[in-house]
Amino acid sequence: MTPLDIIADACRRSPRSVREGRLVGVTAQGATASGLGRLPIGSRVRIVAPLQDGLLADIVGSDSAGTRLACLGSTDGLAPGGRITAEPAASLHPHPNWRGRILDAFGQALDGLGPLAHGSRACPLRRPAPDAAVRRGFGPRLSTGIHAIDLFAPLCEGQRIGIFAGSGVGKSVLMNMIADRTPADAIVVGLIGERGRELRAFIDAMTPQTRSRTTIVIATSDSAAAVRREAAYAATAVAEGFAAQGMVTLLLMDSITRFAMAGREIGLAAGEPPAVRGFPPSVFAELPRLLERTGPATESAAPITAIYTVLVDGGDHDEPVADAVRGILDGHLVLSRAIAERGRLPAIDVLRSVSRSLPEAHGDDELTLMREARGLLSDMADVEAVVRLGAYERGSNARTDRAIALAPRIESFLTQSPRQPFERLPFAALTDLLKEQPKDD
Ligand SMILES: Nc1ncnc2c1ncn2[C@@H]1O[C@H](COP(=O)(O)OP(=O)(O)OP(=O)(O)O)[C@@H](O)[C@H]1O
Numbered sequence: 001m002t003p004l005d006i007i008a009d010a011c012r013r014s015p016r017s018v019r020e021g022r023l024v025g026v027t028a029q030g031a032t033a034s035g036l037g038r039l040p041i042g043s044r045v046r047i048v049a050p051l052q053d054g055l056l057a058d059i060v061g062s063d064s065a066g067t068r069l070a071c072l073g074s075t076d077g078l079a080p081g082g083r084i085t086a087e088p089a090a091s092l093h094p095h096p097n098w099r100g101r102i103l104d105a106f107g108q109a110l111d112g113l114g115p116l117a118h119g120s121r122a123c124p125l126r127r128p129a130p131d132a133a134v135r136r137g138f139g140p141r142l143s144t145g146i147h148a149i150d151l152f153a154p155l156c157e158g159q160r161i162g163i164f165a166g167s168g169v170g171k172s173v174l175m176n177m178i179a180d181r182t183p184a185d186a187i188v189v190g191l192i193g194e195r196g197r198e199l200r201a202f203i204d205a206m207t208p209q210t211r212s213r214t215t216i217v218i219a220t221s222d223s224a225a226a227v228r229r230e231a232a233y234a235a236t237a238v239a240e241g242f243a244a245q246g247m248v249t250l251l252l253m254d255s256i257t258r259f260a261m262a263g264r265e266i267g268l269a270a271g272e273p274p275a276v277r278g279f280p281p282s283v284f285a286e287l288p289r290l291l292e293r294t295g296p297a298t299e300s301a302a303p304i305t306a307i308y309t310v311l312v313d314g315g316d317h318d319e320p321v322a323d324a325v326r327g328i329l330d331g332h333l334v335l336s337r338a339i340a341e342r343g344r345l346p347a348i349d350v351l352r353s354v355s356r357s358l359p360e361a362h363g364d365d366e367l368t369l370m371r372e373a374r375g376l377l378s379d380m381a382d383v384e385a386v387v388r389l390g391a392y393e394r395g396s397n398a399r400t401d402r403a404i405a406l407a408p409r410i411e412s413f414l415t416q417s418p419r420q421p422f423e424r425l426p427f428a429a430l431t432d433l434l435k436e437q438p439k440d441d
Pocket of ligand 1: 165166167168169170171172173174345346416417418
């Protein structure tokens with residue numbers, strides 16, 4: 001290429017060189033434009049219309065009808081003919097003072113506490129995940145203060161896990177307990193598609209210390225799908241900004257299912273075919289792009305430990321989003337309705353939960369103890385129905401007798417309420433508990 005070709009090519013690629021586009025179609029879910037042919041998918045544009053001055057939108061597709069736009073706000077008031085101009089890609093400038101603040105998907109303060117300070121480093125909302133080769137391994141084991149996690153599915157610095165739960169099984173309370181008890185310099189909470197009142201409930205449940213190190217990014221269920229999706233990227237970008245400033249960061253995102261649902265709305269409105277249970281293929285391409293951005297430290301950034309909630313309504317753990325997320329993350333905690341109904345909260349089903357930081361995360365003695373306790377719970381699960389019926393005769397099997405005696409004690413050790421004091425190292429307490437001779441009652 002001649003120098004002239006290079007300059008011409010750069011000009012063609014620059015958003016500013018794109019001619020103005022025009023709206024040619026509008027629906028409740030999105031809009032179609034002409035004249036934006038050169039802008040690639042993912043580009044940001046601004047719609048200038050009489051009743052919607054400055055509405056942002058993302059290019060999400062292109063077909064014979066024109067360029068498909070997902071609007072970051074209501075399409076009310078838009079009409080064909082509106083002018084469209086190219087915008088730079090979205091980025092945020094996280095500042096340590098953002099801890100303690102509540103932001104929307106665009107990084108605007110929602111808490112009435114005045115304007116936000118801005119850091120010097122730009123954190124793009126969309127960016128590739130760090131190269132796998134520059135990521136370190138998991139950092140040290142974190143003490144979450146939740147016995148079921150610390151004993152059976154440990155979490156290490158830089159690990160990413162999912163909490164798989166139906167509605168009302170104790171997911172929000174568990175997230176709050178983890179935020180309160182897990183050591184981190186900064187916590188970022190992404191509330192994606194939540195009901196408005198849940199923000200207040202989430203904040204009220206936090207201790208002042210947790211609140212002061214937490215940034216909340218929220219897009220409620222009534223926001224446009226593109227805004228809900230944007231909030232997940234914004235929360236991730238804020239966590240990346242803190243990590244780049246050397247802060248060990250914990251990201252809690254509730255929920256990744258609603259992020260996927262927002263992607264489904266956007267994809268279908270843009271004309272994508274529904275592939276698996278109504279989810280278009282782009283959703284499954286987008287999940288790893290978001291989830292791979294958190295994880296262990298790199299040379300230039302501290303680790304981001306991440307916890308994503310996944311809604312499994314109806315208990316279907318194999319639905320496509322849950323299945324895809326489970327395949328990407330480094331572990332999953334299953335919250336069981338049956339366990340919650342028994343009153344054992346947090347209702348983490350330790351037999352169905354997995355942490356990929358095992359076995360390295362535990363020492364040899366701890367692993368032995370964990371396996372023994374798990375074995376007892378598993379033996380108890382096998383005979384529970386028979387015992388309930390009164391059909392088991394004590395003394396017929398020594399192993400079963402031991403499980404019947406000790407499993408309820410383990411269950412009670414796993415029961416924790418939010419304000420209850422907790423042990424940082426629950427192994428010693430579990431050792432004592434398993435050592436005690438079961439009473440003969
Ligand atoms: N560890 C716990 N100790 C005592 N009570 C708990 C515990 N965890 C949950 N609960 C009770 O269970 C109720 C439901 O919990 P939570 O709101 O966390 O569920 P959820 O799964 O987030 O619900 P939703 O799906 O509606 O958002 C809470 O109101 C609380 O009273």
